[in-house]
Amino acid sequence: EAQVTQNPRYLITVTGKKLTVTCSQNMNHEYMSWYRQDPGLGLRQIYYSMNVEVTDKGDVPEGYKVSRKEKRNFPLILESPSPNQTSLYFCASSPRVGSGDGYTFGSGTRLTVV
Amino acid sequence: EDQVTQSPEALRLQEGESSSLNCSYTVSGLRGLFWYRQDPGKGPEFLFTLYSAGEEKEKERLKATLTKKESFLHITAPKPEDSATYLCAVQPGENFNKFYFGSGTKLNVKP
Numbered sequence: 001e002a003q004v005t006q007n008p009r010y011l012i013t014v015t016g017k018k019l020t021v022t023c024s025q026n027m028n029h030e031y032m033s034w035y036r037q038d039p040g041l042g043l044r045q046i047y048y049s050m051n052v053e054v055t056d057k058g059d060v061p062e063g064y065k066v067s068r069k070e071k072r073n074f075p076l077i078l079e080s081p082s083p084n085q086t087s088l089y090f091c092a093s094s095p096r097v098g099s100g101d102g103y104t105f106g107s108g109t110r111l112t113v114v
Numbered sequence: 115e116d117q118v119t120q121s122p123e124a125l126r127l128q129e130g131e132s133s134s135l136n137c138s139y140t141v142s143g144l145r146g147l148f149w150y151r152q153d154p155g156k157g158p159e160f161l162f163t164l165y166s167a168g169e170e171k172e173k174e175r176l177k178a179t180l181t182k183k184e185s186f187l188h189i190t191a192p193k194p195e196d197s198a199t200y201l202c203a204v205q206p207g208e209n210f211n212k213f214y215f216g217s218g219t220k221l222n223v224k225p
Contacts, residue, residue: 004157033213042118043158043201043215050211058212090157098210100165102148105157 002027006091006106013081013113021076021109023091030096032074033058033103034066036087043090049074050097081113116141116206120216127223130191135200135219138184143207147185149178150201152218158201192223 004025013019025032033048035058045058049068063085065077074093078085088110092103117140127133139147146165150158162171164180171178175196177188187200199218206212 031211035215040217042217043203045213048211056211059214092157098145098205100146100163102150102160102163103158103213104160107157108155 002104004091004093004104004106006089006109009107009109011109011111013111015082015113016080019078019081019111021078021089021091021111023074023076023106024072025074025091025093025104026072027093027095027104028071029093029104030071031099032068032091032093034064034074034076035090035092036060037090037108038087046076046089081111083113085111086113087111116204116212116214118202118204118214118216120200120202120219122219123217124220125222127189127192127221129193129223129225132188132190132192134189135187135221136184137187137202137216139202139204139214141204141206141214144204145207145210146205147180148203148205148213149185149187150203152199152201161200189221192221194223194225197221197223 007022030051034046035043044060047066049055091106121136149161152158162178167182199220201218203213203215
């Protein structure tokens with residue numbers, strides 16, 4: 001089944017403890033992106049990647065890192081999480097930028113930072 | 115500044131009662147406008163892409179239309195299973211690596 005897999009689905013952590021949210025897609029998509037979803041603010045783009053080793057900042061990149069060493073994986077790293085990073089996170093992929101096919105989204109990771 | 119505004123925030127319909135959702139946008143040249151459906155506890159699911167004013171796309175009871183400033187998602191004779199949050203997103207022509215989402219319209223269809 002074609003899908004984007006995120007792990008974990010739920011995570012509660014403490015301020016300052018480094019964490020990684022994994023994202024993997026099995027569709028050979030070139031383009032991948034991370035979003036956070038907050039009530040009243042909609043989905044906001046954190047980082048995106050056009051292909052392997054090519055990444056760039058979205059609108060809200062502060063406090064996040066990403067890497068794209070393989071085409072299928074695009075992990076999101078929070079080096080020192082803070083409470084304002086409590087949110088619902090989505091990873092998404094599409095065949096290539098501008099393909100018009102729209103994203104395939106993962107099921108989401110609900111992160112709570114205390 | 116690129117911006118997307120959806121209205122209404124929430125909409126309650128009786129089964130069979132047709133209506134429209136609105137997505138207005140301000141963007142530096144539009145490359146594409148996307149509609150998604152999001153069910154509780156799930157990621158958004160892609161519905162349509164529209165590229166130019168006058169374009170229309172249909173899928174079952176849903177029809178999306180596009181003008182130069184806004185898009186409408188028309189829902190004809192909705193059923194309870196159409197209940198979801200509907201999101202629109204725009205892809206600016208100046209930087210088509212970026213996407214800007216609206217906050218969504220939460221649709222509730224009562225039987």
